[in-house]
Amino acid sequence: MRDCLVFADSKVEGFNFYSATTLYALLKKRYGCVLRDSSPSAFSKLLPNIGTRVHTQFGNGYWVKFVGEWI
Numbered sequence: 811m812r813d814c815l816v817f818a819d820s821k822v823e824g825f826n827f828y829s830a831t832t833l834y835a836l837l838k839k840r841y842g843c844v845l846r847d848s849s850p851s852a853f854s855k856l857l858p859n860i861g862t863r864v865h866t867q868f869g870n871g872y873w874v875k876f877v878g879e880w881i
Contacts, residue, residue: 813877813878814837814840814841814876814877814878815833815861815874815875815876815877816874816875816876816877817860817861817862817872817873817874818862818873818874818875819862819873820864820873821873822873822875824875825873825874825875826873826874826875827864827871827872827873827874828871828872828874829869829870829871829872830850830853830854830857830870830871830872831850831854833853833857833872833874834850834853834854836876837853857872861873861874
């Protein structure tokens, strides 16, 4: 996952704020065969080990920048 995403600790220019559900949907759309056996629940449990989670009034999210081609 680190090959296609870069995580930031806080708001940095060029980074966007995404929830775990949104990240899962974007990655599944782009790399569906990789996430075929992974559920959204399992994916959300993996994220805190990789990036810094930010808690907001709307839930947890991550500051992320996609690397490579994202069409």
